[in-house]
Amino acid sequence: MNIVCIGGGPAGLYAGLLLKKRNPRDRxxxxxxxxxxxxxxxxxxxxxxxxxxxxxADAATTEQIIHEFNHWDNIDIxxxxxxxxxxxxxxxxxGRKKMLNILQQRCLDLGVxxxxxxxxxxxxxxxxxxxxxxxxxxxxxxxxxxxRYADTFRPDIDTRRCRFVWLGTEKTFDAFTFAFVQTxxxxxxxxxxxxxxxxxxxxVETRDETWRAAGIDQMSQEDGIxxxxxxxxxxxxxxxxxxxxxxxxxxxxxxxxxxxxxxxxVHHQTLPDGKRVPVVLMGDAAHTAHFSIGSGTKLALEDAxxxxxxxxxxxxxxxxxxxxxxxxSIEVLKIQNAARNSTEWxxxxxxxxxxxxxxxxxxxxxRSQRISxxxxxxxxxxxxxxxxxxxxxxxxxxxxxxPVAEEGASPVPPMWTPFSLRSVRLKNRIVVSPMAMYSCVxxxxxxxxxxxxxxxxxGGAGLVMVEMTCVSPEARITPYCPGxxxxxxxxxxxxxxxxxxxxxxxxxxxxxxxxxxxGSTRAAWExxxxxxxxxxxxxxxxxxxxxLPDISQVPQALDRAGMQGITDAFVQATRRADxxxxxxxxxxxxHGYLLSCFISPxxxxxQDDYGGTLENRLRYPLEVFAAMRAVWxxxxxxxxxxxxxxxxxxxxxxxxxxxxxxxxxxxxxDLIDCSSGQVSPAQKPVYGRMYQTPFADExxxxxxxxxxxxxxxxxxxxxxxxxxxxxxxxxxVGRPHLANPAWTLSETAKIGYTHINWPRQYSAGxxxxxxxxxxxxxxxxx
Numbered sequence: 001m002n003i004v005c006i007g008g009g010p011a012g013l014y015a016g017l018l019l020k021k022r023n024p025r026d027r028x029x030x031x032x033x034x035x036x037x038x039x040x041x042x043x044x045x046x047x048x049x050x051x052x053x054x055x056x057a058d059a060a061t062t063e064q065i066i067h068e069f070n071h072w073d074n075i076d077i078x079x080x081x082x083x084x085x086x087x088x089x090x091x092x093x094x095g096r097k098k099m100l101n102i103l104q105q106r107c108l109d110l111g112v113x114x115x116x117x118x119x120x121x122x123x124x125x126x127x128x129x130x131x132x133x134x135x136x137x138x139x140x141x142x143x144x145x146x147x148r149y150a151d152t153f154r155p156d157i158d159t160r161r162c163r164f165v166w167l168g169t170e171k172t173f174d175a176f177t178f179a180f181v182q183t184x185x186x187x188x189x190x191x192x193x194x195x196x197x198x199x200x201x202x203x204v205e206t207r208d209e210t211w212r213a214a215g216i217d218q219m220s221q222e223d224g225i226x227x228x229x230x231x232x233x234x235x236x237x238x239x240x241x242x243x244x245x246x247x248x249x250x251x252x253x254x255x256x257x258x259x260x261x262x263x264x265x266v267h268h269q270t271l272p273d274g275k276r277v278p279v280v281l282m283g284d285a286a287h288t289a290h291f292s293i294g295s296g297t298k299l300a301l302e303d304a305x306x307x308x309x310x311x312x313x314x315x316x317x318x319x320x321x322x323x324x325x326x327x328x329s330i331e332v333l334k335i336q337n338a339a340r341n342s343t344e345w346x347x348x349x350x351x352x353x354x355x356x357x358x359x360x361x362x363x364x365x366x367r368s369q370r371i372s373x374x375x376x377x378x379x380x381x382x383x384x385x386x387x388x389x390x391x392x393x394x395x396x397x398x399x400x401x402x403p404v405a406e407e408g409a410s411p412v413p414p415m416w417t418p419f420s421l422r423s424v425r426l427k428n429r430i431v432v433s434p435m436a437m438y439s440c441v442x443x444x445x446x447x448x449x450x451x452x453x454x455x456x457x458x459g460g461a462g463l464v465m466v467e468m469t470c471v472s473p474e475a476r477i478t479p480y481c482p483g484x485x486x487x488x489x490x491x492x493x494x495x496x497x498x499x500x501x502x503x504x505x506x507x508x509x510x511x512x513x514x515x516x517x518x519g520s521t522r523a524a525w526e527x528x529x530x531x532x533x534x535x536x537x538x539x540x541x542x543x544x545x546x547x548l549p550d551i552s553q554v555p556q557a558l559d560r561a562g563m564q565g566i567t568d569a570f571v572q573a574t575r576r577a578d579x580x581x582x583x584x585x586x587x588x589x590x591h592g593y594l595l596s597c598f599i600s601p602x603x604x605x606x607q608d609d610y611g612g613t614l615e616n617r618l619r620y621p622l623e624v625f626a627a628m629r630a631v632w633x634x635x636x637x638x639x640x641x642x643x644x645x646x647x648x649x650x651x652x653x654x655x656x657x658x659x660x661x662x663x664x665x666x667x668x669x670d671l672i673d674c675s676s677g678q679v680s681p682a683q684k685p686v687y688g689r690m691y692q693t694p695f696a697d698e699x700x701x702x703x704x705x706x707x708x709x710x711x712x713x714x715x716x717x718x719x720x721x722x723x724x725x726x727x728x729x730x731x732x733v734g735r736p737h738l739a740n741p742a743w744t745l746s747e748t749a750k751i752g753y754t755h756i757n758w759p760r761q762y763s764a765g766x767x768x769x770x771x772x773x774x775x776x777x778x779x780x781x782x
Contacts, residue, residue: 001026001317004127005136006120006145008032011283011300012138013103016112018057018308029113029130036104036116041096042168042202042244043195045176045294048090050301057305064102069094070194074175077364078235082357086365088379091176091294093195099297123148124269127277134317135279136307138300141258143285153281154263160290161347163216163254164205167225171239173200178364180349181231186210187349190232191292202241203291204228205346208256217251224251257343260288261336265325268318280321282307287332289339292346293368299332306331337688338368344694351701355726358390363725369690373414373720374751385411391724392417413753414723415716419462419730421637421670421706424583426462426507426730429723430744433710433734434465434511434586436477438523443470443483445492454499456737457506458759460744464506465732466493468513468588471569474537475514475594478523484512484573484580493580501581504759509584511641512573512628514566516594517541517555517603529681540566542597542604542611542620548681557606566594567624574628578636585632587625590643591678595621599660600643600679602651614656618663629668639708640664641673644695647683654695661699661707671706672699673732690718697727708732716747749773 003019005012008030020028054062069092077084107114120126123135123145137145146153169192177192187210191203211217216224225241232241245253265286267279283300306328307320314320345352345367352363365371377384388411416428439448449466457464470476470483483489493510500508520536521529531553540562541555558566570587577585589595597603598620604611610620625640632638642664644657652660661672674696677683685691692711700707709728713719719731736743748756749770758766 001133002131003028003134003136004130004132005030005138006123006126007137007139007143007283007285008034008100008104008114008116009138009140009283009300010100010103010297011285011303012136013100013107014061014301015136015138015282015304015307017061017103017107017110018304019311020107020110020112021058022308022312024111027113027130028111029115030107031115031118031120031126033119034116036114042166043093043193043200044096044099044297045091045093045193045195045201046298046301047294048092050298051092053302053305057308058106061102061106064106065092065094065099068098068102068196070196072175072193075365076173076175076177077361078177078179079353079357079360080180084357084361085175086361086376086380086383089176091193093193093201095196095199098196120144123279124271124277127271127275128273132277135277136282137279137285138282139285141260141284141288143281145279146262146281146285149267149269149279152264152267156261156263158259158261160257160259160343161207162205162343163208163211163256164203164291165224165228165243165254167202167204167228168242168244169200169202169236169239170198170242171200171202171236172198177235179232179235180353182353183210183214183231185213187353188228188231189346189349190235192235202232204232207347211254216254220250221246221248221253224254257290258288259290259336259340259343260284260286261333262286265329266321278317278321280307280324287336289332289335290343290346292342293335293339293370295335295339299335302331303328338370341694342368348698348701351698352726354701356394358387359724359726362387363727366721366725369693369721372717373724374717387724388412388414395420410753410755412755413716413720413748413751415719415731416748416753416756417723421584421639423635424507424637427505428460428462428744429719429730430461430463431708431730431732432456432459432461432464432737433732434467435734435738436467436481436524438478438480438525440480440482443473443476443481443485443489445482445489445496449482449492450496450499453496453508454503455741457500457504457508458762459737459740459742460748460756460758461506461733461737463584463730464500464508465584465586466508466510466582468511468593469573471512471514471566471573474540475519475566475569477515477519477593478521479532479535480523481515484510484576485569490576490580493577493582497581505757507583509586509639510577510580510582511586511588512570512577513588514570514594515539516592516597517545517547517552518592520553541594542617543606545603545605547592563610563620563623567627570624571627571631574631578631578633584637584639585628586639586641586673587621587628588641589621590641590673590675592643592680595624596643596679600646600652602646602648602680614659615663618660622663622667625664625667625669637670638668639671639673640669641675643676643679644674644692644699645676646679647677647685648680651679654698657695658699658702661703661705665703665705669705671708671729672696673708673710674699674728675710688712689714690722693722693727696722700728701726706730710734716751719747720751745769752777 016030172194179190188206194200289295310320310324392412539555546552646652693709696707696709706729708730710732
């Protein structure tokens with residue numbers, strides 16, 4: 001094959017040398033616009049794990065890199081007057097120029113042709129010139145080739161909110177260093193690390209509006225750098241900040257990071273002479289990952305490894321390229337998701353600066369969600385023990401409440417720290433999420449609900465939430481949903497509540513709601529959201545819009561009298577919930593049910609005072625909430641579940657969710673239960689581990705109200721990470737509790753924490769499961 005790599009950065013050079021090494025008969029050409037051995041940049045960083053991947057791919061190159069790199073394990077975090085150090089992280093730094101020079105020389109040693117000082121304007125002309133069989137487009141973040149074939153690659157480029165400048169300094173750091181400085185204009189942060197003897201990379205970052213407010217956009221390059229030197233003087237020890245972009249004028253050295261995602265990575269084309277020459281993207285041309293997780297170089301090098309492996313495994317180049325795109329794009333997306341989380345954390349330093357330094361540091365270390373609670377423990381057990389002891393001493397208001405644990409005692413995991421809402425004190429942070437069971441007759445919970453809810457209360461959760469319970473017969477989703485509109489239902493719930501209170505130390509709450517346009521449907525296992533075949537009842541909503549077009553019943557738009565009638569039904573159900581003895585009450589304003597349909601612009605087309613602006617669309621849900629709060633005991637919490645995103649263009653966004661939470665907080669809500677979606681069948685959620693937790697994080701840390709995270713939370717490790725970092729105060733766990741009523745007890749044993757009480761009837765099983773997990777851990781550790 002004749003292979004041409006357009007772009008001589010890490011991706012192009014490493015791909016060239018690996019492909020040439022695999023098949024020396026191939027002609028491999030790398031074309032670079034800069035002069036020979038004349039590269040730019042300061043230091044690059046990647047993890048020990050990436051280094052292992054490089055060793056497997058080409059040991060000779062890796063040995064040269066190892067000879068030149070600077071290695072460290074520690075991370076230092078400077079916030080206010082506090083410095084915190086965490087160890088065991090394992091990074092290497094190397095000068096970008098040095099690394100590229102190593103790759104260039106290795107290419108020459110293997111027989112790769114390096115062509116310098118050549119700007120490729122026309123990749124097809126280059127393909128003809130070199131009789132190419134394959135073009136590798138590794139031409140960087142502003143790829144001309146990606147732009148030329150945008151209809152195929154379909155790039156999505158998102159310019160992020162922060163400005164950053166990549167500088168160097170002769171001040172050397174013995175740890176990867178994060179320094180945060182608050183100014184009258186906002187927060188600035190530095191990312192600094194040594195990459196060779198006597199030199200460090202020093203990246204300064206701040207939000208665009210802060211950068212402008214400080215006047216840096218109007219400064220010369222020299223004045224802007226001097227401004228940064230003054231800000232970070234405590235950590236520079238008199239050393240200067242240096243720029244290697246003298247060719248740029250003024251503030252042009254400051255950039256905004258473009259997050260690049262491409263839907264496709266391979267473009268198949270036919271040249272004018274009839275030859276088919278595929279073009280494949282690699283490195284920053286295909287994707288970008290924010291520098292805050294140090295993965296740009298890692299991704300580029302591992303792209304090259306994957307492409308080489310695909311060619312080794314497939315004799316047909318088309319198959320190799322298809323597999324490269326298929327396999328690599330998934331792995332890259334995982335990194336990009338982590339990078340997005342990290343990017344957003346640094347875009348909102350002001351939000352997290354309100355946390356105590358200990359929690360701020362923990363939040364920073366776990367920001368990408370790739371490093372979990374137990375992973376941090378593995379990296380630095382002493383740091384984690386100190387943190388857990390600190391965290392366990394905090395009460396719900398973040399103040400010291402308990403003495404330090406005795407020396408040698410097992411620290412309390414964050415998931416097992418108590419939490420209070422008004423007078424209700426939960427023994428831990430686990431909530432059994434409200435999950436529809438479709439198992440009631442005439443709205444009355446029977447033997448199934450009694451067993452189902454009591455089993456989960458005995459299973460260790462701090463709070464068990466009853467599924468959405470309807471305030472009238474017409475408010476039901478299905479004929480099998482629970483209700484709270486008559487005495488028989490009230491008594492049945494009272495029996496269940498009494499059983500939970502007498503047989504367990506869990507609290508129990510109930511969620512009240514009205515199905516709106518999503519009512520009169522079958523049970524989920526008979527066809528989710530599908531209308532009943534017979535016996536339908538009339539539906540109401542904010543506007544006469546069916547949930548499933550041409551399938552669902554068209555609801556009637558509520559008038560004021562109808563709205564008042566439903567408000568009265570919520571009030572009566574609230575009184576009955578009090579009579580039944582529930583500890584916690586939650587108003588359901590999510591998932592496309594009635595109150596959610598008033599809030600979302602996708603479902604509210606009203607022209608009166610209850611439509612139009614978000615303030616107007618919130619008017620009716622807030623009226624219902626206020627009426628419930630007026631009759632619900634003041635000493636007990638009243639929470640609200642919202643859809644924090646509709647996952648549809650033009651619908652509710654995360655920014656809207658903050659405003660929604662703010663309004664309910666002002667009305668007296670105690671906690672916001674942060675779910676999302678199910679408002680429109682056109683939704684396109686972005687699923688993943690803990691995928692809805694960022695909504696809880698933003699609302700909690702921006703608005704100062706307690707939140708509950710829900711969605712794809714499946715492990716105690718995840719719960720501990722969420723709670724410890726301050727992303728939420730409670731975690732609702734649904735499906736895992738369906739599979740295992742004692743999920744909380746089981747997961748606690750799995751992480752090795754034994755200092756909890758089991759129901760005495762089950763205590764004989766406690767030591768057995770703890771022993772099983774201990775043995776499994778010993779076997780895993782060899």
